Amino acid sequence: MSLGQELAPHLPFLRRYARALTGSQQHGDAYVRAALEAIVAAPQDFPRDVDARLGLYRVFERIWASTNDNDERADMPEGDREGIARARLARITPMSRQALLLTAMEGFTTEDTAYLIDTTPEEVGTLVADALAEIERQTHADVLIIEDEPIIAMDLETIVRDLGHDVTGVAVTRDEAVAQARAQRPGLVLADIQLADDSSGIDAVKDILAEFSVPVIFITAFPERLLTGERPEPTFLITKPFQRATVKAAIAQALFFDSATVPA
Incomplete structure (x- = not known):
């Protein structure tokens, strides 16, 4: 090969x-x-x-x-976006973010992460702890969940609330998602790709983004379809079935780059 x-x-x-x-x-x-x-x-x-x-x-x-x-x-x-990133980098180091994403999102072991970023396993543990401490201090957001599977929606809602964020609502169709976003503007959207009544979370997000800007995390069982690099695709993506740590890292990173969460 x-x-x-x-x-x-x-x-x-x-x-x-x-x-x-x-x-x-x-x-x-x-x-x-x-x-x-x-x-x-x-x-x-x-x-x-x-x-x-x-x-x-x-x-x-x-x-x-x-x-x-x-x-x-x-x-x-x-x-x-770059100015926002630099402002937040003053409080959480790039190495800490890398360590958290590599372990929580990409699933690398502490030893493999240490190899990837040229440090020791012990330092990786410290870096991840630093990143998690920053997440705890991160500005809280109002989150709209677009998900038609009740168990997954409840799981996401629990994770979001445990992180200190508020949930503005749970929508199961494209029309519901748009209506809820209009009724209470969210600071973050978690969106499944395939929704009830065969509507699309992608289309729902497009409708919402046509009215105002908000960071979005997509959730899908088929991530490869949205990670081709050949067309406009999501920036933040969670794979089903997901781990709690993965959702936590993705939410923190999405809010990290969002201008609405940068303190005055």
């Missing part, structure tokens, strides 16, 4: 991580392309002493670490 064939199954999930880390599909996918370009340019430098997924993320982390303390690449347009 060629190296390209080994890496292909892992690319969607690297895109998920990169988008969550940068708060942008455009920027995250650009970092993934840069990592792939580095592998193509010097395949002999690809880490072959570890499995393909770990090696791929290792190359990505080297690219990320080389970009001026995590400022965006020079060829990426600057905007408010």
Whole structure:
């Protein structure tokens, strides 16, 4: 099997991580392309002493670490999102965010995470603890849940409330979601892809975003379909079945990049 064939199954999930880390599909996918370009340019430098997924993320982390303390690449347009990110980076270090996302969202062990970010397992534990402490201090938001499966909706509602956020409502169809968003503007949306009556969470979110800006986390059992890098796709994505820690990390990261949550 060629190296390209080994890496292909892992690319969607690297895109998920990169988008969550940068708060942008455009920027995250650009970092993934840069990592792939580095592998193509010097395949002999690809880490072959570890499995393909770990090696791929290792190359990505080297690219990320080389970009001026995590400022965006020079060829990426600057905007408010980057200013927001820098403001929050003053309180939670990029390394802490990486450690949390790698363990909670990507499922790497403490040892593998230490390898990826060039530190020790003990330091990874400290970094994750620092990130979780910052989450506890994070500005709370009003959250709209768009989910038609009652058990999953209740689980999400519990997680959201345990994090200190308020739930504005639970919608099970596209029309309900739009109506609830209009009635009480949320600060964050958690949206399933497939809803009751065969409506789409993606369409519901498009309708909501047409009226006002709000960070969105999509929830799907088929993440690969929304992580192709070939069209406009979600920045934040949770895979079903999800872990509590994954939802917690995704919510924290989405709010991290949202201007509405930056304290005055």
